[in-house]
Structure formats: structure tokens, C-alpha cells
Amino acid sequence: MLDILRRIVQDINATRNLSEALNLIVVEVKGAIHTDVCSVYMTDHTRGEHVLMATDGLRPGAVGKVRLKFDQGLTGLAASRAEPVNVDNAPAHPAFRYIAATGEAPFHGFIGVPIIRRRKVLGVLVAQQREQRKYTADEESFLVTLAAQLAGCITQVEIRQALERLGDDALSGTLFLEGVASARGVALGEAVVVFPATALERAPDKDIDNPEAEAARFRQAVAAELAELQRLSERMRLLLSAGDRALFDAYALLLSSDSLVNGTLERIQAGNWAPGALRATVLEYANIFAEMDDPYLRERAADILDLGQRLLDRLQDEQIVNRDYPDNTILMGDEISVSQLLDVPQEKIKGLVSVRGTSTSHVALLARGLGIPAVFGVSNLPPGRLNGREVAVDGYTMRVCIQPSPALRQEYLKLINEEAELSRGLQHLRDLPAETLDGHRVDLYANSGLFADIAAARNSGVQGVGLYRSELHFFLRDRFPNEEEQTTIYTRVLRIMDPHPVVLRTLDIGGDKPLPYFPIAEQNPFLGWRGIRISLDQPDLFKTQLRAMLRAGTAYANLSILLPMISTVSELRDALDLLNCAKEGLQEEGVPVRMPPIGIMVEVPSAVWQIDQLIRMVDFASIGSNDLTQYLLAVDRNNDRVAKLYDSLHPVVLAATRHVIEQSRAAGRPISVCGEMAGDPAAALLLLAMGVDSLSMNLGSLLKIKWMIRSVRYEETQALLAEVLELDTATAIRERANIFLDQQGLSGLLRVGK
Ligand code: PEP
Numbered sequence: 001m002l003d004i005l006r007r008i009v010q011d012i013n014a015t016r017n018l019s020e021a022l023n024l025i026v027v028e029v030k031g032a033i034h035t036d037v038c039s040v041y042m043t044d045h046t047r048g049e050h051v052l053m054a055t056d057g058l059r060p061g062a063v064g065k066v067r068l069k070f071d072q073g074l075t076g077l078a079a080s081r082a083e084p085v086n087v088d089n090a091p092a093h094p095a096f097r098y099i100a101a102t103g104e105a106p107f108h109g110f111i112g113v114p115i116i117r118r119r120k121v122l123g124v125l126v127a128q129q130r131e132q133r134k135y136t137a138d139e140e141s142f143l144v145t146l147a148a149q150l151a152g153c154i155t156q157v158e159i160r161q162a163l164e165r166l167g168d169d170a171l172s173g174t175l176f177l178e179g180v181a182s183a184r185g186v187a188l189g190e191a192v193v194v195f196p197a198t199a200l201e202r203a204p205d206k207d208i209d210n211p212e213a214e215a216a217r218f219r220q221a222v223a224a225e226l227a228e229l230q231r232l233s234e235r236m237r238l239l240l241s242a243g244d245r246a247l248f249d250a251y252a253l254l255l256s257s258d259s260l261v262n263g264t265l266e267r268i269q270a271g272n273w274a275p276g277a278l279r280a281t282v283l284e285y286a287n288i289f290a291e292m293d294d295p296y297l298r299e300r301a302a303d304i305l306d307l308g309q310r311l312l313d314r315l316q317d318e319q320i321v322n323r324d325y326p327d328n329t330i331l332m333g334d335e336i337s338v339s340q341l342l343d344v345p346q347e348k349i350k351g352l353v354s355v356r357g358t359s360t361s362h363v364a365l366l367a368r369g370l371g372i373p374a375v376f377g378v379s380n381l382p383p384g385r386l387n388g389r390e391v392a393v394d395g396y397t398m399r400v401c402i403q404p405s406p407a408l409r410q411e412y413l414k415l416i417n418e419e420a421e422l423s424r425g426l427q428h429l430r431d432l433p434a435e436t437l438d439g440h441r442v443d444l445y446a447n448s449g450l451f452a453d454i455a456a457a458r459n460s461g462v463q464g465v466g467l468y469r470s471e472l473h474f475f476l477r478d479r480f481p482n483e484e485e486q487t488t489i490y491t492r493v494l495r496i497m498d499p500h501p502v503v504l505r506t507l508d509i510g511g512d513k514p515l516p517y518f519p520i521a522e523q524n525p526f527l528g529w530r531g532i533r534i535s536l537d538q539p540d541l542f543k544t545q546l547r548a549m550l551r552a553g554t555a556y557a558n559l560s561i562l563l564p565m566i567s568t569v570s571e572l573r574d575a576l577d578l579l580n581c582a583k584e585g586l587q588e589e590g591v592p593v594r595m596p597p598i599g600i601m602v603e604v605p606s607a608v609w610q611i612d613q614l615i616r617m618v619d620f621a622s623i624g625s626n627d628l629t630q631y632l633l634a635v636d637r638n639n640d641r642v643a644k645l646y647d648s649l650h651p652v653v654l655a656a657t658r659h660v661i662e663q664s665r666a667a668g669r670p671i672s673v674c675g676e677m678a679g680d681p682a683a684a685l686l687l688l689a690m691g692v693d694s695l696s697m698n699l700g701s702l703l704k705i706k707w708m709i710r711s712v713r714y715e716e717t718q719a720l721l722a723e724v725l726e727l728d729t730a731t732a733i734r735e736r737a738n739i740f741l742d743q744q745g746l747s748g749l750l751r752v753g754k
């Protein structure tokens, strides 16, 4: 049965439109369970009807004509109950409804299985038989399993079809696709798809007549790639440190080595065309590396494959590099890498959309840092079909609109203008304090993680960097940066911001952020080896980082160190011991280090409930609401299926946050919030009322939050807080907070909420 299921799903995925897919389903299912009839009804939600869309066994003329009210007949019963209806004698059932057009009178056995996606009934899969008997339990579970898979396939086919319709006539409709994470802002532009045409592993072999010409073509591709790597490395000089650009140098080295190039040329001389010769050579070398004992060399296999793919893209003339990007580029792809993002000149990139990627993937953090609106996790996105189309990216609603109608287009342009106006209008707040009308002050800091966004932060007059995610520098390399390299990075960060404070967070990898050269395969990565847990288990890596931070702190006095993912007192004790050890080691070497303020991230429920002990061991704490929300609500912060459940305004998240703020204040320690909550106006309003000392957020939100703070009275926000703490859902709390913002004349901020 499993094979049949797989085959049906595969066949459907190869169809071009919905009716072809449905016709295929009915024929295949009818054959698979040896029944007399199989039909599919699709639900038209606007009219509240199920429409017969395909059948094998009923009168073909009934297709498209038979329409059942939502809960009419046994089919309607299956849909309205959202469960299978399996009866031996349909005409005898009270819900049975005879429909002459289908010619179904002689059938007795009936089974209807709803096709459901994300709680929504898309249609009903129906089988009927002459015989008076119930379908067996096996048949029923086959149909249920198939229906569960069909839901996804049907959505895909519908999107493909909708895209084709858009191609025929731009006015015929607009297609919206939803993502799970975003970088806020709205953009309108032309889709530029970065998507390898063929995966390297699938590049076919092909005989050629003229090996000389093919060899020349390949040599040209290699030369162009070398030049491109040089160009990328140069371009990134402005954005990344020399160490961060090391990856490009490693690629260049691989390309200059004889084996890869000569191996391919030899195969070309033997009569294979370049893509096939390249595939064979690259896979051969990648396998040799993959089998090596040394973990560092083993990891080089991934670089060889990546480089092979880049060369193949070039050979296929589908390369993403060196292209003429339109002035309003919306970069799209299955997965967009940092180098692909940085390849587009900054003035040309307007937005970003990807199938994969999450709010914390480094490309997302970079997009946010650079103020590029983006939507990630658009699982239905068919990038292969979107090149050149006009696309709107709405980072507020996490939606992508393909070929917006003229009216929608106007709407997006209006939003873009309003945003720009709002930002311009807020510029005068740059150097003013974030102080409420009745004199309560909060410090506002920026989140950062690269040189590019920290420089932008400095230029926009922020009070400091409240969270510097050090792992971003680790992501952009092909090995762990050594102490010297890290010292250079941290010193540069401190220098750029000096004298404003910078909170450097120690490595927070694991979870959804595995390093390419330090793979961690786990069933439950978010509950696994992550953040401080890795640092404590790899004291060599941790101490190197701490030494580098402390050394950077000798030149500039604006350093603080933040420890991520602390969940127990003993973890914190161990981390502080290692820190002392690093300090003493440096002192013994004659380096004049001082101990900077040390803080912990509060982002795990156990840290919330032990905050009174933990906070007394350190100088400050920062609430990581991104993780705290996911751990308190048991909602994976990157999973689109449960994204609706993820809300930092959930009463329990607010209660936990309030507890941490109160306990920290009682202990006389500064407390901040550095998760996305800090940049969400409704949430920031409540955090302000709770007495938080500082908020650290992406730069794009900073002036908006400052405007909000300067427009309200602290006393009134406290009254609001008391009121919302009585409410029992995030939705009710958000609504109430938004009404408050509206009443303060801050309706311009409302869109920037969740
Ligand atoms: C958080 O969890 O809120 C946080 C700021 O850290 P990160 O998003 O990097 O996990």
C-alpha cells in the first residue's frame, strides 16, 4: 500500500493543473481499492458548497455541475464532521441525498474521507460500490492516509495553476503566499530567482563531438568563477572582516588545485560534456574527503560540492553571479545564502523571499540588520516559476503577493511611502532620550551581529548594542576562528561603538543554528546541545572566545559579556569559573584585563523560576523572548504549522517576563529584553510598564519604539498592564494594547506589530 501511496503522490506532483491531478487521483484510487466509483468533491468556501470535480464511475457529465450544500448528503456529513463516513447501505442512511445527475442509484457501500489542510476542509474523497458492505478498516485507513497527503499536493497544484492563470492575464487575480518569519517592512519589485537549475548530483552525462570546444567552455567557467570569488571577497571587504571572507579564499584555492579542474578536463577529453564530467569529478573528490578520518578534512567535502554546484550553475548559464540585477530586485529562492544576498548591490535589493529559512537564520538576521523586508518559510513558493514577475513582500503580515492587481499595487506603494514618511518623520527623535511624558526613561539599544549592521547602528545614534550575536561571524567561515581572529573582530566592534556599551554574547549555536563545520544531528535540537551547553562541553572553544573578548576589552571599556541559554545555577557557576580562569590566564601572560559586567540571557523557563538565585551571581540579565516564548508555549519558533500559536503576548509569557523584571529589580540588577518582543510596539508598551531598564531590538524598529515611549505616560501604561494581565489570550491582550496605542495617536505604529 505504501508503494501505491507514494506512486500516486508522485504522479500528482507531476501534473500541470488541478483537474488533471484530480482525474488521476480518482482513476488510481479506484484501481488501488478495487471499487466501482471514486470521486473527488472540492469545497468552494465562498459559496459554502462541495463541487464534484472528478469521477471515475459516475456520469462524466456531472462533473462541475453537481454541487452539494456544505453539510448536504453523506459527502457533506464527512466534511462537516471532519471525519470519514463509512456506511454499508448509503440510501438507507438518514443523511443520504439522491442526486439524479450522477446516476448513482445502484450504489450501496459508501465512504467519504475529508481532505483537510490546517483545519480547513479542502474537499472530500469519495468511494462507492454496488455491493452492500462497509469498506474494510484497511481500505478506510488507506483512504485517510492518502487524503492527508493529497491536501498538500492539491495546494501545490492549485498554486501552480494560479500562477499560470496569472501568466495569461495579470488582472485575473492575485496570488498570496504565506511565510512563517519575516524581516519587517514592505517592498515591491521584480523577482530574481536564485535557484540552481540542476542539482549537481543529477547532472546527466552526454556524448560530445568536439572535446576541445567543451574544454574551452569549462576553462572559461573556471576562470569566471575565480574572478567572481575575488569580486565577492572584495565586495565583502566592506561588510565582513578578513576572516569572514576566508570561505571565498578556500574556494579559490580548491579551484586552483589541479585535481578538480584537470580531472574534469580529462573526462571531457574522453568524450563527456562538461556538466557530466564535472559531476563525476566533484563527486569522486567529495567522496574521498567524506571518508577521511580527520573531521576538518571530512567537512571539506561540503565545500567541494558547493563549488561544483557553482561551476555547474555557470555552465548552465543559470548563474546567480555577475548578473544584471534590476533596480528593484526581490531576491527569491529555495534557500538564500548570505553570499547570494550580498551579491546584489545594496541599493538594488529591495526584498527577500525564501522557501526555507527562519527568523533566526543568519540571512534573516542580516536582512533585518540591513533593513531589507523579507518573508521566510514560504513553503508553497514555487521559485522556479517566478523569475521576472512583479512581487510584493509584506514583512508585517508575512505574506508575499505575486503579481499584485493594480489596486493592490497602489496599496503597497502607499504603504511603502507611508513607511518612508514615518521614518523620515521620526528622524528628529534620533538624539532625544526614550522618555515617557511623565519622565520615565528606558535605554534603547540595537541588536547586531555583523560589521555592516553595527556601523549602521552607530550612524543612527543608538545608545549602544544590547545584543551582539557573535555566532554570525562563526557562520561565515569554514572553521572556528582562532583567538587572534576573534580578538580582531570584537575589538573592531567595540571600537565602532565606543564609548557606547556593547553586549557581546558568547557563542549560541545548536538549535536551528548548526555551524557548517560543526554539524550536530539531533532529534530535538532546540532541547539539545545548544548555546552555553556546547560552550561548557567544549571549554577549549569557550575559553578561546572568552579570552578574545577580554582582550578586546583591554583597549575599550564598553564591553559586557552575555551568556546564552543558562538553565541551571551550576551551568552559570561553571561558566563564571571558566571566565575567571580565562582572565587569570591572560593576567599571568601580562595582559592587563579587567572583568567586564557579566550577564545572562533569561530564555529558558527554569531560568525564569530561578531568577532570584541566578541574578545575584551576575551583573545584569537580558530576556530572550524569542526562545522564552517557544519554550514556555512548547511552540517551535520556526515551524510554520504551529506559527499561529507563537505569540509573545501570551499571558504566560507576560507573567514570566514580569516575574524576571521584578526579581531583577529587587536584586538591584539592570534588566533588559533583547528578543523580537522589544521591537513590537504593543509588547514594548507592556515591558515599559513592567519597569524594564532597556530594550534591544533591530535598528529598523528603534525610532518607532522611541516615538511610542515618548508619546505615553508611564502611569497610564501601568494601568493598562494591570488591565491586560486579567485577560486570558494573546489576541485579547494585543487588541487592548493596540486600542491604547491608537488612543495615544500612535496608529501609525499598529501595522508594525505581529
Ligand atoms: C532570544 O532568544 O530572544 C534571543 C534574543 O536570542 P536568539 O534569537 O539569538 O536565539
Ligand code: MG
Binding pocket: 564, 603, 624, 626, 627
Ligand atoms: Mg535565544
